[in-house]
Amino acid sequence: MTSVPVRVNEDLCIAEKGCTVCVDVCPLDVLAIDIVKGKAFMKFDECWYCMPCEKDCPTGAVTVDIPYLLR
Amino acid sequence: MQTQTQTVDVLVIGGGTAGPMAAVKAKEANPALKVLLLEKANVKRSGAISMGMDGLNNAIVPGHATPEQYVKEITIANDGIVNQKTVMAYAENSFAMIEELDRWGVKFEKDETGDYAMRKVHHMGTYVLPMPEGHDIKKVLYRRLKRARIEITNRLVATRLLLAEDGSIAGAMAFDCRSGDFHIIRAKAVILATGAAGRLGLPSSGYLFGTYENPTNAGDGYSMAYHAGAELSGIECFQINPLIKDYNGPACAYVTGPLGGYTANNKGERFIECDYWSGQMMMEFYRELEGGNGPVFLKLDHLAEETIQNIETILHSNERPSRGRFHEGRGTDYREQMVEMHISEIGLCSGHSASGVWVNEFAETTVKGLYAAGDLACVPHNYMLGAFVYGKIAGESAAAYCAQAPLAEVDEIQIATERERVWAPLSRPDGLPPLQVEYKLRRMVNDYLQPPKVTRKMEIGLQRFEEIRHDLDRLSASNPHELMRALEVHAIRDCAEMAARASLYRTESRWGLYHNRVDYPARNDEDWFVHVQLKKLNGEMHCFKRPIEPYIIELDEQEKTAYQKLRISKDALSNAREQDTLTSV
Numbered sequence: 001m002t003s004v005p006v007r008v009n010e011d012l013c014i015a016e017k018g019c020t021v022c023v024d025v026c027p028l029d030v031l032a033i034d035i036v037k038g039k040a041f042m043k044f045d046e047c048w049y050c051m052p053c054e055k056d057c058p059t060g061a062v063t064v065d066i067p068y069l070l071r
Numbered sequence: 072m073q074t075q076t077q078t079v080d081v082l083v084i085g086g087g088t089a090g091p092m093a094a095v096k097a098k099e100a101n102p103a104l105k106v107l108l109l110e111k112a113n114v115k116r117s118g119a120i121s122m123g124m125d126g127l128n129n130a131i132v133p134g135h136a137t138p139e140q141y142v143k144e145i146t147i148a149n150d151g152i153v154n155q156k157t158v159m160a161y162a163e164n165s166f167a168m169i170e171e172l173d174r175w176g177v178k179f180e181k182d183e184t185g186d187y188a189m190r191k192v193h194h195m196g197t198y199v200l201p202m203p204e205g206h207d208i209k210k211v212l213y214r215r216l217k218r219a220r221i222e223i224t225n226r227l228v229a230t231r232l233l234l235a236e237d238g239s240i241a242g243a244m245a246f247d248c249r250s251g252d253f254h255i256i257r258a259k260a261v262i263l264a265t266g267a268a269g270r271l272g273l274p275s276s277g278y279l280f281g282t283y284e285n286p287t288n289a290g291d292g293y294s295m296a297y298h299a300g301a302e303l304s305g306i307e308c309f310q311i312n313p314l315i316k317d318y319n320g321p322a323c324a325y326v327t328g329p330l331g332g333y334t335a336n337n338k339g340e341r342f343i344e345c346d347y348w349s350g351q352m353m354m355e356f357y358r359e360l361e362g363g364n365g366p367v368f369l370k371l372d373h374l375a376e377e378t379i380q381n382i383e384t385i386l387h388s389n390e391r392p393s394r395g396r397f398h399e400g401r402g403t404d405y406r407e408q409m410v411e412m413h414i415s416e417i418g419l420c421s422g423h424s425a426s427g428v429w430v431n432e433f434a435e436t437t438v439k440g441l442y443a444a445g446d447l448a449c450v451p452h453n454y455m456l457g458a459f460v461y462g463k464i465a466g467e468s469a470a471a472y473c474a475q476a477p478l479a480e481v482d483e484i485q486i487a488t489e490r491e492r493v494w495a496p497l498s499r500p501d502g503l504p505p506l507q508v509e510y511k512l513r514r515m516v517n518d519y520l521q522p523p524k525v526t527r528k529m530e531i532g533l534q535r536f537e538e539i540r541h542d543l544d545r546l547s548a549s550n551p552h553e554l555m556r557a558l559e560v561h562a563i564r565d566c567a568e569m570a571a572r573a574s575l576y577r578t579e580s581r582w583g584l585y586h587n588r589v590d591y592p593a594r595n596d597e598d599w600f601v602h603v604q605l606k607k608l609n610g611e612m613h614c615f616k617r618p619i620e621p622y623i624i625e626l627d628e629q630e631k632t633a634y635q636k637l638r639i640s641k642d643a644l645s646n647a648r649e650q651d652t653l654t655s656v
Contacts, residue, residue: 025116027287028280029226029248029552044552046280048287049393052116066397069278070317 005067006031006042006053012061013039022053022062072250074490078257079107079222080473081466082243084229085264085292086110087118087285088455089445091212092462093262093469094221100470106221107256109245111265111555112287113225115213118266119285119422119446120455123206125326125389127179128192128454130200131165135189138162140196142624148194148349148634149425149451150581150594152305152602155623157450160432164460169200172459176211178204190329194345194633199325203385206392227254228555229291231489232261232299232441235479240299240440242481244489246558251497251551253490259476260440260469263428264462265292267310267446268566270559272416272521273513274319279506281319283312283415284446292447293419294562296428297569297612302437303605304449304617305425306573309417309522309585312348313356313367316413320391322369327386330378332371335409336364343637348423350583351634357414357522357584368409379405414584416513417521419566422446422453424585429604429617434465437606440476442469495544496557502547505556509563512539516567522587524574533571539564568612569605576614577603 008022016038023031023040031053032043040062047067054062065071083094086108094108110117131141141162146153169187173179180188180201190199202208216223226248233242233255242257269284280286297303313334315322324334324346336342336359343355359367371379382405387395403410421427427449434442444461446453453461496502519532543561548554579595580588601616 024113024225027112027117027121027285029112029555046286046556048280048282048285049396050116050121050285051392052121055122055392056116064393064396066318066393066400067276067278067281070276070281070319070397071400 003068004042004045005047005049005065007063007065008040009061010037010039012059014059015040019058021056021058025052025056072252072494074253074255076255076257078478080104080258081106081260081262081469082256082258083108083262083264084243085118085266085445086114086223087264087266087445088120089458089462089465090262090264091216092459093264093444093466095215095219096463096466097470098219098221100467101473104470104473108216108221108223109227109229109256110223110225111228111248114216114223116209117287119288120208121285122392123208123389124202124455125205125323125385126202127169127200127456128325129165129198129452129456130169130187130189131162131198132169132187132189132200133166135197138165139624141198143626143630144193144195145452146622146624146626147630148347150350151600152425152581152619153451154431154620156432156620157430159623160464161450161453161457161460164463165456168456168460168463175215177208178202192325192328193347194637195630199329201326202389206389228558229295230493230558232295233257233481233485234299236482238300238438239479240438241479244486246493246551246554248551248555251494251554253493255481255486257478257481259473259478260442262442262444262465262469263292263296263447264443264445265447267418267420267422268293269418269420270563271418271513271566271570272516273510274416275413276317276319279509279513283314283319283321284418284420288446289559290419290562290566291559292443293428293569294565296436296441296443297565297607299438299441300607301441302429303569304427304429304602305421306419306569306605307577307586307603308350308425308582309570310420310424310426311353311417311522311584312415312423313353313412314415315394315397316366316411318394318397319415320394322410322412323386324369327369327371327382330382331374332369332382334412335368335370337366337368338364339370339409342639344639345637349634350424350585351637352583353414353585354583354587355638360414367412369412370409371405372407372409376406416517417570419570420446421449421451422458424582425449425451433468434461435468440472493558496546496548496554499545499547502545503542505546505548505553505560508539508542508546509556509560512536512560512564512567516570520567520570520574522584524586524588526575526590529571529575533568536564536568536571572612572614573603573605
């Protein structure tokens with residue numbers, strides 16, 4: 001598993017209950033739900049590190065890191 | 072994948088800042104109209120103010136400034152190349168818009184008596200109004216959209232405008248970046264509010280999405296307006312910003328300046344009198360970087376603990392909140408270290424400079440039925456409040472236009488051609504990956520267009536952009552998301568070509584670093600006190616001059632050069648020497 005800027009804590013993520021908040025608010029549409037696991041994940045490493053996904057997540061499962069190239 | 076058609080009265084493309092305002096105001100002007108707000112991402116968190124805004128840069132508040140003073144300031148800051156009527160239309164509506172946003176629930180800083188807490192950052196007047204709690208602005212807008220019952224579609228990427236037989240607007244075409252479905256939206260009027268061309272130059276980090284502007288704003292609207300035959304203006308007046316190095320977000324001297332922070336050189340000394348972003352300010356920034364006194368820094372380490380905590384609260388919770396995380400990673404503490412800054416890659420954005428789709432004071436473009444507002448509409452230095460004001464103007468103009476405009480017939484050939492262009496990358500399994508083409512294209516933009524502008528380099532750039540035009544026919548996408556990136560490359564390439572052509576056309580230097588042409592180092596008002604317009608003629612990109620309309624506010628002689636004298640005066644001598652060296656190149 002490669003390291004991507006948006007990390008999802010699968011213990012906290014409630015995507016299996018139908019939550020798609022982080023996926024919805026991303027301006028670049030780079031997050032998705034893994035249907036098998038029922039968890040959100042970063043599908044495309046195309047991040048503006050803008051943070052709506054982290055801020056709007058109802059359970060605090062999402063963390064945005066600064067992409068490695070900028071760090 | 073399917074094709075879907077719908078019909079509305081007013082179609083607003085772009086749900087960031089200007090777009091939601093335009094949709095609400097069109098509907099308020101005539102509640103009988105069917106208004107559709109089309110958004111590429113999701114209206115809840117889209118656009119430049121996704122995470123809010125930390126202040127108004129151009130608030131004209133009675134008792135602090137007048138519309139006349141503001142028009143003068145922007146005319147001078149933009150080296151005279153403005154249609155003053157458009158700036159005046161903003162200025163006269165600025166205060167009413169602040170009051171309306173205030174009523175809607177947007178929070179502006181007020182003093183103990185309840186008056187707006189205005190700050191001076193510009194060279195001449197007082198126009199900055201902080202918004203330390205401006206993080207909720209998108210929520211406020213979203214509530215207004217719901218209340219006005221505006222229809223919203225998210226995740227639709229508009230790619231081309233539809234034209235009627237007489238060249239007026241007939242609607243737009245788009246595709247769904249999740250399903251790939253093709254959408255035809257017939258409309259009497261279209262308002263373009265798609266933001267800046269923010270993915271033009273390549274950030275020095277090499278990360279394609281590490282841009283100053285929201286990278287979703289890839290210049291789609293500039294490209295759509297161009298292909299619809301609209302005039303664009305001031306494209307050669309690039310957007311170049313002084314930013315936090317690598318992070319590429321604003322250092323926010325506007326926020327810190329009134330609290331005692333300033334831009335400093337490597338000796339910790341001030342070198343510019345005024346932190347307001349202008350081409351002349353960027354020129355001084357560039358000289359400091361190149362002249363051995365760089366890097367340039369934002370200096371806060373001399374401020375009191377209480378002030379620094381206040382700055383951290385504002386800057387780490389608004390607009391680009393991940394900034395705090397970036398500083399933490401680098402071990403930068405405002406108390407101990409200055410924040411390293413650099414010069415951004417180029418972009419097109421009238422919100423910050425002057426490059427955009429030509430509009431008059433009614434937000435009308437040169438295409439009948441097409442309106443523009445926000446960062447992509449050419450009203451210089453318009454910023455967020457300008458986007459709201461022009462959103463309102465565009466919404467009301469479009470609503471009035473609908474009353475007498477018929478719904479145009481759609482042309483099946485336009486639809487078939489565009490659908491083929493849009494879907495083509497999905498049926499090319501062995502083509503070029505969009506991100507590779509984008510990387511190469513934007514690297515070429517840096518190599519050949521980043522000022523100082525050199526004629527020969529820009530000519531080579533044009534040649535490369537022409538070659539990449541052929542590569543567009545080889546783009547491949549394995550899913551609708553990648554298809555979105557592929558179509559964005561088309562728009563970015565158009566913007567790159569526009570940037571090169573408009574820059575080559577204006578054979579003088581103006582706007583400091585924004586249009587610093589090494590082969591024509593002097594400003595030449597005799598030949599170039601004009602707008603440079605760009606439009607599609609017989610399938611080709613064509614530049615021409617448009618005269619400046621007579622000023623409605625005359626400038627005093629001594630004011631005209633106010634923005635030419637930004638360097639701190641103790642350096643006046645060495646500055647003059649540098650000027651000599653530069654002009655003798």
